[in-house]
Structure formats: C-alpha cells, structure tokens
Amino acid sequence: MALNATKIGLCSALFLASTQYGVAAERNDIKSCYDYAKVNPQTATQVAERHLFVAIDGTFSPDMNIKKLVHQKVQLFLQPGDKITIINFSAYVEDFYTNILFTGKLDTDIEDRDDVSKKLLRKFDNCMNQQGTFVQRKVDSSIIQSFKKDAVDVPKTEILSNLSQVIAPIVAADSEGRRVLLLVSDMVENSDVTSFYASNSLKTIAPEQEITKVTQANMLSDFNQADIYVLGAGWIASDTKGFRGGEKMLPLKQFWSQYFKQSNAKLKAFGQPVLMVDM
Numbered sequence: 001m002a003l004n005a006t007k008i009g010l011c012s013a014l015f016l017a018s019t020q021y022g023v024a025a026e027r028n029d030i031k032s033c034y035d036y037a038k039v040n041p042q043t044a045t046q047v048a049e050r051h052l053f054v055a056i057d058g059t060f061s062p063d064m065n066i067k068k069l070v071h072q073k074v075q076l077f078l079q080p081g082d083k084i085t086i087i088n089f090s091a092y093v094e095d096f097y098t099n100i101l102f103t104g105k106l107d108t109d110i111e112d113r114d115d116v117s118k119k120l121l122r123k124f125d126n127c128m129n130q131q132g133t134f135v136q137r138k139v140d141s142s143i144i145q146s147f148k149k150d151a152v153d154v155p156k157t158e159i160l161s162n163l164s165q166v167i168a169p170i171v172a173a174d175s176e177g178r179r180v181l182l183l184v185s186d187m188v189e190n191s192d193v194t195s196f197y198a199s200n201s202l203k204t205i206a207p208e209q210e211i212t213k214v215t216q217a218n219m220l221s222d223f224n225q226a227d228i229y230v231l232g233a234g235w236i237a238s239d240t241k242g243f244r245g246g247e248k249m250l251p252l253k254q255f256w257s258q259y260f261k262q263s264n265a266k267l268k269a270f271g272q273p274v275l276m277v278d279m
Contacts, residue, residue: 027100028103030105030107031127031131033124034124036123037124045080045109046081046108049081049176049178050178051083051084051177051179052085052279053167053170053171053182054085054087055185056086057157057159057183057232058146059090059157060184061147075136075139077278077279080106081106082105084104086102087099087100088101088142088145089162089166090158098166101142101145102142104135107128159185159187159191160191160193161219164219164221167181168223171223171226179223180279181226181229181265182229183230184230185232186233186234186236187256193213193217193219204248205251205255214259221264223260225264225265226265226266228266229275230267233249233252233271233272234272235273253270
C-alpha cells in the first residue's frame with residue numbers, strides 16, 4: 001500500500017529527529033579558532049553556557065519588519081561562547097519537513113594572552129574576526145531560508161507535533177547551562193489533533209479543552225526547563241479574513257502558556273506579533 005504525502009513527511013521528520021537529537025550538542029558547523037591556530041583550548045576564557053535554539057515555522061510568512069526583527073533578536077543575543085541552532089519546521093508534506101539548518105558554538109577569547117606567542121595570537125585573532133562574520137552570514141541565510149515562499153501553499157500547520165516529536169528532544173538533549181528557544185510562528189495550530197481556525201480565521205479557543213486534546217494525543221513535550229520566547233503570535237496578513245483582537249489572542253496565549261508549563265518549560269514572552277523584550 002502506498003503511503004500518502006503526510007505519512008511520508010512524518011516518517012522523514014521522525015527519522016531526522018532520531019538522528020539529530022544529539023546533533024545540536026555534537027555537530028559544530030563553526031570552525032574552532034583554537035584548532036586552526038593550534039592554541040590549547042584550555043586557555044579559553046570560561047563563560048556561562050547558553051544555547052539559543054531558533055525554530056521557524058515554514059508555513060509562516062510575515063512581513064519584512066517581522067522577519068528583520070528575528071534577525072535582530074538572534075544577533076543581539078549571541079555572545080562569545082554561545083551555542084546556536086537554527087531549526088526549520090513545517091507541515092508533513094513533500095519538501096516541507098523539520099531540519100537543522102545550522103548549529104555550532106562560538107569561541108571565546110584567550111584568557112591569558114601573555115602565555116601565547118604573538119605569531120599564534122595573530123593567527124587566532126584573524127580567525128576570530130572571520131568566525132564572527134561567518135556566523136552572522138550563516139545565521140542570516142538560515143533564517144531567510146526558513147520562511148515560506150509566498151507562492152507555496154501548505155494546507156496544515158503542524159506546530160504541536162513538531163514541538164513534541166522533534167524540537168523538544170533537540171532542545172532537551174543539551175543539558176548544560178541555559179537553553180533558550182525562540183519560536184517564530186503565528187502559533188495557530190491547524191492539524192489532525194486540533195484546529196484553531198474557523199471560517200478561515202482564528203477562532204476563540206477554550207484553552208483547557210485544547211490542552212485535554214493535546215494530552216490525549218500524547219503531544220506534550222519535555223523541554224528540559226528551557227525558556228521560551230514566541231515571536232509572531234497571531235500574525236495576520238492584510239489580505240487574510242478576520243481580525244485577531246484580545247478576545248481571541250488571550251485564550252491563545254493561555255493555551256500556549258499551559259502547554260509549555262506542562263512540557264517542562266516556561267513561556268517568558270509571547271510576542272503578538274512583535275517580541276518586545278530581549279531574550
């Protein structure tokens with residue numbers, strides 16, 4: 001019996017998840033300047049561990065101002081020694097599946113530079129300058145790649161299944177330091193589990209009833225005490241039917257707050273759609 005596109009997409013996503021749970025902690029797309037300059041990595045300045053995960057909903061297509069804000073929030077957060085992982089997720093259809101686009105750890109400076117020769121310091125410093133440019137370029141290109149092209153019509157928005165089956169395990173796999181998830185999406189679920197739409201517009205949901213559906217579908221997650229920041233919630237394009245006012249947005253925020261609380265995470269900010277705080 002032939003599998004339909006949804007099942008094929010789901011299998012692909014689950015395969016990626018099974019092979020990538022530890023990738024964010026092990027894979028490093030950022031070349032180490034300590035390795036390049038042949039400097040002992042034990043001489044590096046020690047900083048508090050932080051890992052920023054950026055998960056972008058590929059079915060979400062906001063305006064340019066929202067997209068620029070994603071770039072700004074990520075670049076403002078990143079500091080030497082941080083880890084960064086950019087994840088693109090979407091519906092389970094052909095050519096739209098969850099994937100890690102970029103992941104790695106930035107180097108910190110040498111703590112005691114007097115212990116390193118000038119020749120090696122020049123080589124190290126040159127590498128560090130290039131590393132900063134490389135990371136900024138890769139982060140920006142990965143974010144751009146993640147957003148849906150306007151011409152593409154994806155009928156479903158599988159936020160819950162992507163969070164529970166793929167994204168949460170990737171976030172939870174890194175048990176060191178602070179974990180921050182920047183979730184870029186309108187947060188309007190439209191799947192076989194539940195739909196927050198009615199007549200092509202956001203409906204006023206009942207948070208407790210929706211949490212019951214999610215629990216029964218085994219779609220709760222474990223984010224290992226990560227901090228969650230949402231950017232883009234309730235976004236509505238100018239040509240989309242309906243108005244998303246407070247009567248609809250408050251229950252949406254209440255639902256996601258409960259979902260993350262029951263999924264071992266804390267919703268720190270819910271940008272509707274603009275994220276007004278720093279991470």
